[in-house]
Amino acid sequence: MPAYDADAVAALAEQQVSWQDKALPPAFWGKTVAEVLAGKPRLSQLPTPLMTLSAAGMRHNVDTLASWCQRHGVELAPHGKTTMAPALWAMQLDAGCWAITLANVFQLSVARAHGFRRVLIANEVISPLQLRWIADELAADPEFEVLVWADSVRTIEIMEAARSAYVGPDARPLDVLVEVGGIGGRTGARDAETAVAVGNAIAQASTLRLAGVAGYEGAIGHGVDEADLEEVREYLRDLVEVHHRLRDLYPSDVVPVVSAGGSQYFEQVAKVLADLTGEGARVVLRSGAYIAHDDGLYRRVSPLGETPRTDGEQLIPAMHGWIRIVSQPEPGLALFDAGKRDLPFDQDMPEPQLIRPRADGEPVLEATGMTVTKLNDQHGFLTFGEVPVVIGDELRIGLSHPCTAFDKWGLIPVVDDPDAADPVVVDLVRTFF
Incomplete structure (x- = not known):
C-alpha cells in the first residue's frame, strides 16, 4: 500500500483560494490553486507581508537528509508539526521517509484526512x-x-x-x-x-x-x-x-x-x-526543521549547517519573508509592514538580505548594514546605515525557526528562485494549524 492517499493530497490543488488566504491578492480569490498556478504568477503580483518557500531549496534539503540517513543506516520520520503541510509530508515520504511524526491527535486527524x-x-x-x-x-x-x-x-x-x-x-x-x-x-x-x-x-x-x-x-x-x-x-x-x-x-x-x-x-x-x-x-x-532549514537557529546548530559536524552537503535556507517599508519617522529608522503575527521571532529577529529592484531593469541590492531590532504585532523596526531604504522598498528577509514560521500562514507560495529579481510562484502549500 502507498504511504498516503495521493488523490487526497492532489485534491488540495482543487481548493479555491479566498480572502482568508493572506498570501494572495483579491485578483486570485475564487480561483483554485491549480488555476492560480496555471497563470505562472510572479512574486511582484503578491502582497506584503509574505512568507515563501524555495522549491529548489526544499528539494535539496529533502534529498540531502534522505541520502545522509541511508549512508548512516537510520530511518527518518520527520516531525510534521513543523510544517503541518500534507503536500510536504508526501514529498518527504516519496524521498524514502519511514513515517511522519506528529505531536497530538488533532495533527493525526489531518494526517488521516489525507490517508497517511x-x-x-x-x-x-x-x-x-x-x-x-x-x-x-x-x-x-x-x-x-x-x-x-x-x-x-x-x-x-x-x-x-x-x-x-x-x-x-x-x-x-x-x-x-x-x-x-x-x-x-x-x-x-x-x-x-x-x-x-x-x-x-x-x-x-x-x-x-x-x-x-x-x-x-x-x-x-x-x-x-x-x-x-x-x-x-x-x-x-x-x-x-x-x-x-x-x-x-x-x-x-x-x-x-x-x-x-x-x-x-x-x-x-x-x-x-x-x-x-x-x-x-x-x-x-x-x-523536522531540515526541510526549510533557516537563516538563524538551525543555520548555527544543525549538523549540516554553516559549521558542519558530519559528512554530506550543507542544508539550504528555504524559507524567506518579504516586507515593505511603510514609514521613515526618524533618521536611520524605517518601519515595515510585518510583525509577530507574520514572522517568527522566538529564536532570532529576521535578517535583512536583499532589496528588490525599485524599477524594471534595476538590480537586486544587498541589504548590507541593516538590522531588524524589534517586532510589534503588525510592524517591524529596521535600522540602516550606509545603504538607505526608502518608503515603498521591498526587502527579502531571512527567518529563524521554521516551527514558529509555518503556523502563521495558511497558504504559502513556493517560488522557483528566491534570489531572482521577480521569482515565479510554482506551488501553493496549504497548512493546517
Missing part, C-alpha cells in the same frame, strides 16, 4: 475520547499504523482503562513506545527503573503493545561544543540501556523502534544508536 498510513505521535495520549477515535481508525483501516509514547505507569493505566472499556478482545493493540527523559528535560521517565516499569506495564496490558523506546535529546542538550555533545551522547546511551533491558518484553512480531533525533543533534543520535539496527531494532530520527 504510518504516524508516530511523539507525545502521551491519555484522553479517552482521543483513544477511542484512534481505536476506530485502527479498526477501519488495517494498513494504518500509529505509535504513541508513555512515560509513567499511571499513563498506561489510564490508556488501558479507556481502551479496554471500548474495544473488544480481538481489537488491534495500540503500539506504545516507552519515553525516556532526563533531568531538566521535557516529558519522559527520569530514570531507567521507571522506564522499565512502564515497559512492564505496557507488556501486561491487554489492549496495548510494547513497540520500543523513544526520547528527545533536544531537551537535554543546550549547545554544540564538545561538552554539550557528550551530554547528549550520555542521554542517548541511557536510551540504549532501557531498550536492552526491555528486549525480552517485546512481542515476537514487533521490530522494536528506538527513536530520537531532532534537527540539532541527529548526527549524535546516529553515532550512538545506529549499531542497534544490527541487533534487530529500527532506529528512527524525527528531524
Whole structure:
C-alpha cells in the first residue's frame, strides 16, 4: 500500500483560494490553486507581508537528509508539526521517509484526512475520547499504523482503562513506545527503573503493545561544543540501556523502534544508536526543521549547517519573508509592514538580505548594514546605515525557526528562485494549524 492517499493530497490543488488566504491578492480569490498556478504568477503580483518557500531549496534539503540517513543506516520520520503541510509530508515520504511524526491527535486527524498510513505521535495520549477515535481508525483501516509514547505507569493505566472499556478482545493493540527523559528535560521517565516499569506495564496490558523506546535529546542538550555533545551522547546511551533491558518484553512480531533525533543533534543520535539496527531494532530520527532549514537557529546548530559536524552537503535556507517599508519617522529608522503575527521571532529577529529592484531593469541590492531590532504585532523596526531604504522598498528577509514560521500562514507560495529579481510562484502549500 502507498504511504498516503495521493488523490487526497492532489485534491488540495482543487481548493479555491479566498480572502482568508493572506498570501494572495483579491485578483486570485475564487480561483483554485491549480488555476492560480496555471497563470505562472510572479512574486511582484503578491502582497506584503509574505512568507515563501524555495522549491529548489526544499528539494535539496529533502534529498540531502534522505541520502545522509541511508549512508548512516537510520530511518527518518520527520516531525510534521513543523510544517503541518500534507503536500510536504508526501514529498518527504516519496524521498524514502519511514513515517511522519506528529505531536497530538488533532495533527493525526489531518494526517488521516489525507490517508497517511504510518504516524508516530511523539507525545502521551491519555484522553479517552482521543483513544477511542484512534481505536476506530485502527479498526477501519488495517494498513494504518500509529505509535504513541508513555512515560509513567499511571499513563498506561489510564490508556488501558479507556481502551479496554471500548474495544473488544480481538481489537488491534495500540503500539506504545516507552519515553525516556532526563533531568531538566521535557516529558519522559527520569530514570531507567521507571522506564522499565512502564515497559512492564505496557507488556501486561491487554489492549496495548510494547513497540520500543523513544526520547528527545533536544531537551537535554543546550549547545554544540564538545561538552554539550557528550551530554547528549550520555542521554542517548541511557536510551540504549532501557531498550536492552526491555528486549525480552517485546512481542515476537514487533521490530522494536528506538527513536530520537531532532534537527540539532541527529548526527549524535546516529553515532550512538545506529549499531542497534544490527541487533534487530529500527532506529528512527524525527528531524523536522531540515526541510526549510533557516537563516538563524538551525543555520548555527544543525549538523549540516554553516559549521558542519558530519559528512554530506550543507542544508539550504528555504524559507524567506518579504516586507515593505511603510514609514521613515526618524533618521536611520524605517518601519515595515510585518510583525509577530507574520514572522517568527522566538529564536532570532529576521535578517535583512536583499532589496528588490525599485524599477524594471534595476538590480537586486544587498541589504548590507541593516538590522531588524524589534517586532510589534503588525510592524517591524529596521535600522540602516550606509545603504538607505526608502518608503515603498521591498526587502527579502531571512527567518529563524521554521516551527514558529509555518503556523502563521495558511497558504504559502513556493517560488522557483528566491534570489531572482521577480521569482515565479510554482506551488501553493496549504497548512493546517
